[in-house]
Amino acid sequence: MTDLTRRTFIEAAGGVTALGTLGFPSLVLGATRRVVVIGGGVGGCTAAKYLRKLDPAISVTLIESKPTYTSCFMSNEVLSGERTLDTLVFSYDGLRRYGVEVVQDTVVGVDPVAKNVQTAGGNSFGYDACIVSPGVGFKWDAIAGYGEQIANESIPHAWYAGPQTQLLRDQIEAMPEGGHVIIVAPPNPFKCPPGPYERASQIAMYCKHHKPRAKVSILDAKDAFSKQGLYTEGWTKLYGYGTDDSMIQWVSAAEGGAVEELDASTRTLIGLVEDFQADVINIIPPQKAGAIAFAADLVEGDWCPVDKRTFESSRHKGIYVLGDASSASRMPKSAYAANSQAKVAVAAIVAGFHDRAPDDPTFVNTCYSVVGEDFGISVAAVYSLDAATNMIEPIPGSGGVSPANASPEIRKREVSYAHSWFKNVINDMME
Ligand SMILES: Cc1cc2nc3c(=O)[nH]c(=O)nc-3n(C[C@H](O)[C@H](O)[C@H](O)COP(=O)(O)OP(=O)(O)OC[C@H]3O[C@@H](n4cnc5c(N)ncnc54)[C@H](O)[C@@H]3O)c2cc1C
Known part of the structure; x- marks a missing residue:
């Protein structure tokens, strides 16, 4: 993520106050900034939590269709019987404790001009910034006879x-x-x-x-x-x-x-x-990107183009698209990538609220796979933005795959790393 920490943020906010009403009237008069987050998966939860951690004055509303989050990562272990489905289900109460308003509803439209979000339940939520992290949708017509x-x-x-x-x-x-x-x-x-x-x-x-x-x-x-x-x-x-x-x-x-x-x-x-x-x-x-990305006109082809410094949509200002739905090449569509992108977007949004330019982002991804008993493998990379090409590129020497023909100890250790990564990412996004 960028180097905007809570401490540097508070310092920046101090600078803001010192500037008086000329630069930041709404802050001085105490107006609350509102961020609406669409999708309570990895990207959305991480963004909602970190917005509140970075600036508790921001009002954050997370709108999610389902009552709880069920993790896709580790769900292959349900198929082998290594775990049960209920071990993948998590409550949004952790986010509520951070002061996030969690609304169970489905977003059906986003108006980038009026700056509001409409839901299937008939509600409308105004925003200063909107984060969209709806995951993927499926191309049902690609295989005849399937649906x-x-x-x-x-x-x-x-x-x-x-x-x-x-x-x-x-x-x-x-x-x-x-x-x-x-x-x-x-x-x-x-x-x-x-x-x-x-x-x-x-x-x-x-x-x-x-x-x-x-x-x-x-x-x-x-x-x-x-x-x-x-x-x-x-x-x-x-x-x-x-x-x-x-x-x-x-x-x-x-x-x-x-x-x-x-x-x-x-x-x-x-x-x-x-x-x-x-x-x-x-x-x-x-x-392809989740349905709301199409309904909100955020898509070109199958995915949502973004400014990779901030993850702000290239199509509509004030809307940030994270995770699987975004075009974030060369990052993969993974939970760790969504988590990392969320922190970059949050830092950029908070910086923008204080008229600061976003910092240069870095991103991280690690992906573990459990191939069998005591046999884990992984791929990892740290990424930076190549401003000339607007591509997120792995930093040379920063990662790679786990070694070929590694010892049984290393393979076994990667399984325990996979399980501890799972706990860590859930904790980081919503607890
Ligand atoms: C089998 C499997 C194994 C995986 N293993 C790993 C792994 O080991 N490591 C890893 O890093 N990644 C893994 N992933 C990938 C990871 O799950 C995704 O990349 C990650 O969840 C993406 O986060 P996201 O926020 O983009 O979307 P999601 O986490 O999918 O969240 C999207 C959320 O948005 C909600 N939503 C969508 N539309 C609306 C709407 N209109 N209104 C309200 N809510 C809406 C959905 O209900 C959902 O909760 C795995 C995926 C699968 C399928």
Whole structure:
């Protein structure tokens, strides 16, 4: 994040008061600045909390459709039975303790001129700054025969953790020994680039003990994927990858992995080269920004362009788009990235309220994946902004992936790092 700490902020505010009514009349007269945050996920919660921490005089309203937050990160562990879904559910009470007003409603529109947000419940919230962090939406028409209703009832995407995660877990448990699970992996960009491959690993981890003749296939719309070398190493060591008996099979796009159509009645996926039949199918659809980003005219193509110094929308002033919905290349769409972007946006908003220019941002991302028992891998980077290209670039030498052929101790340690990262990010965003 930027170096705007609470101390430097208070110093800045002191300077503001000294300037008198000329520069900052509203502050001197005690007017409250209002920030409305749309979406109580990683980006939205982190932003709401840090706004209140940085300047308790700011009135912060967080509007979220659901009564509680269910974390997607670690939800693949529900599929292996390593954890239950309820361990991923968190209350917004922690944010309320910071003085955030949490409203359960769905935002249906944002008026960037009148500066207000409208909800499905018929309410309107005025703002001085608006933060939008709605996550991803799905391109339901990308695979013929697939759709929202089928996803809810029988062929889950489980790419938002919740009832579909439980449905997928139940289907895997009910699958006969020797059964076949297919995961359809989406094209780039999508949320959590290593996620489909961690999912295959977690399902294989369960099957290894309970259905050792089962197969897990990944049908991919791509020819390469995140942490591929490390996954390949883990799959080879744990699941016989590369042999005829491999529990995991990865079919790249070039090998015919791209899927065009689903025949749900026979659980068959129709590919460009061949068809694939399975006992359990998990389709992770191609993705785009969440619906409110489209309704609020924040999107170009599928994602929301932003000024990467502040995460302010390139389309509408005073609106900041964070997390998965934003175009933040070359940061991945991850929880850690959303958390980091939220702090940068908050610092910029508070600086703007005090007529200060935003500082130069830095960002951080680490993404752990649990490939099997005592086998964790990770990728990490610290990023800065290349002002010339408006691209967020990894700082050379700042990160990388965990070492190849690492010792069992290192692999085991990465699993405990993954679990402690999970606790830390939840704590940082909402507790
Ligand atoms: C299986 C899986 C594993 C993952 N593992 C990791 C991991 O290990 N590490 C990592 O860093 N990331 C991981 N991720 C990615 C991570 O979950 C997302 O990148 C992150 O949640 C993005 O945060 P966000 O704020 O952009 O969106 P979200 O956290 O998805 O939050 C969006 C919120 O906005 C709400 N919302 C949307 N529209 C509206 C509206 N109109 N009105 C009101 N509310 C609205 C939604 O209900 C939701 O609560 C994983 C994802 C998946 C699917």
